[in-house]
Amino acid sequence: MSKLFSPYELKGKTIKNRLVMAPMCMYSAENGLANDWHLTHYLTRAVGGVGTIVVEATGVLPEGRITEQDLGLWDDSQIAPLKRIVEEVRKYDCLIGIQLNHAGRKSQTNGTIFAPSPLAFETMQLPAELTKADIRRVVESFRQAAIRADCAGFDFIQIHGAHGYLINQFLSPLANKRTDEYGGCLPNRTRFLHEIIEAIGSVWPKEKILSLRVSAEEYHPEGNHVDDLCEIINSVKDSGIDWVDVSSGGVVNAKINAYPGYQLPFAQTIKEKTNLPVTGGGLICTVGFAEKALNDLNLDFIYMGRELLRNPYIVLNQANELGFDPEWPFQYKRAKNTP
Ligand SMILES: Cc1cc2nc3c(=O)[nH]c(=O)nc-3n(C[C@H](O)[C@H](O)[C@H](O)COP(=O)(O)O)c2cc1C
Known part of the structure; x- marks a missing residue:
């Protein structure tokens, strides 16, 4: 019996399999609005059979976007096009969440950018240090974005705490040199994340899932x-984290020895030490590898990023290898390789 193709129960939701589409910026939005590209992109992977989709990093504020072309959820006008994606994806029994992000010092948007401390990332623009009032504004923007994500109908929110963006900047001693209650010891550096979780939790329905993506190693x-x-x-x-998605790196430029599954041991450790459901991944390109990783390391989910860009129908195409016979969309049934 394949673990990859066995369902998973999380907060009353049945997730049909353990393959997650990783969040991937499409750099294709104008004014933060999703468009036909995003609909096609996400719907194709849902048709292809993934169990869960994490919609790309979505800015909670204009200056919180990684680029001017990122999706956004700082304005009510941004709800409707996302709602359409949610409604269409759902028709394929696929869980869909959205990754909420503030890029902090790694924002390449026009104008002032912000960070815990006035330290530039590499040769990028020097950020302004967030005042306490600025911090309150950012936390409030996560709360407002969560309300909008709920209006759009998302099953879950993923807080982007990884890859050296603002939350990760607060968490990391490499980027956070503050001397107030948001800097210094680890509990202080965690305060900003904690406030965001509480702010989201105050509006996000209790029965819905809240996920956190982390960089488990800063190299x-x-x-x-x-x-x-x-x-x-x-x-x-x-405070309400139900699911952890384990990635690594991004706070500083570092040489990473990357190979298929190189981040999975981090996911294994996080599962063992936190007892939360975890998703692991990185350079995973076949369902066979994903199945082995789930079993050998006792993980709950595997994400795929780039392989799903190359091969959106990987679940339909490779499930047979694991003895699983997925339902194909009726429109494509004549192309199915029966086992
Ligand atoms: C085009 C592209 C855009 C990405 N955008 C995001 C993003 O919005 N949020 C995020 O957490 N990670 C992002 N990532 C990282 C992926 O989610 C994933 O962790 C990474 O690609 C490693 O998985 P893979 O080897 O299966 O591609 C992006 C990766 C790619 C290739």
């Missing part, structure tokens, strides 16, 4: 390592 001796992330997650999980 720098003075940066966070997986045990720090376990401590961080354990300190916030009671």
Whole structure:
């Protein structure tokens, strides 16, 4: 019996399989609005049979976008096109969530950019240090975006706490040099994330899922390592984190020895030490590899990113290898390779 193709129950939802489409910026939005590209892109992967889709990093504020072409949820006008995507994707029994993000010092938008400390990322623009009033504004923008995500009908929100964006900047001693209650020791550096979780939790329906993406390793001796992330997650999980998505890197430029599955041991450690459902991934390109990783490391979900860009129908095409016979959309049935 394939683990990849066995359903998973999370907060009363049945997720049909363990393959997650990783969030991937499409850099195709204008004014933060989703359009036909986004609909086609997400719908194709739902038709292709993935169990869960995480919609790309979506800015909670204009200056919180990674680029001017990112999706946004800072304005009510941005709800309707996302709602359409949710409604269409849902027709294929696919769970769909949205990743809420503030890019902080890694924002390439026009105008002032913000960070915990006035330290530029590499050769990028120097950010302004967030005042406490600025912090309150950002936290409030996550709350407002969560209300809009609920209006759009998303099954879950994923808080983007990874890849060196604003939340990760607060968490990391490499980017956070503050001397107030948001900097210094690990509980202080976690305060911003904690406030965001609480703000989202105050409006996000209790029965819906809240996920957190983390960078489990910063690949720098003075940066966070997986045990720090376990401590961080354990300190916030009671505020309502239901699912952890494990990635790595991005706070500083570092040389990473990347190979298929290189981040999976981090996911395994986080699962063992936090007892939360985890998604692991990175350079995974076949359902066979995903199945083995789920079994060998006792993970709950596997994400695929780039392979799903190359091969949106991977579930339909490769499920047979694991003895699973997925339902094909009736329009494509004549193309099905029967086992
Ligand atoms: C085009 C592209 C855009 C990405 N955008 C995001 C993003 O919006 N949010 C995020 O957390 N990760 C993003 N990532 C990272 C992916 O989610 C994933 O972690 C990474 O690609 C490794 O998985 P893979 O080897 O299966 O592609 C992006 C990756 C790619 C290739």
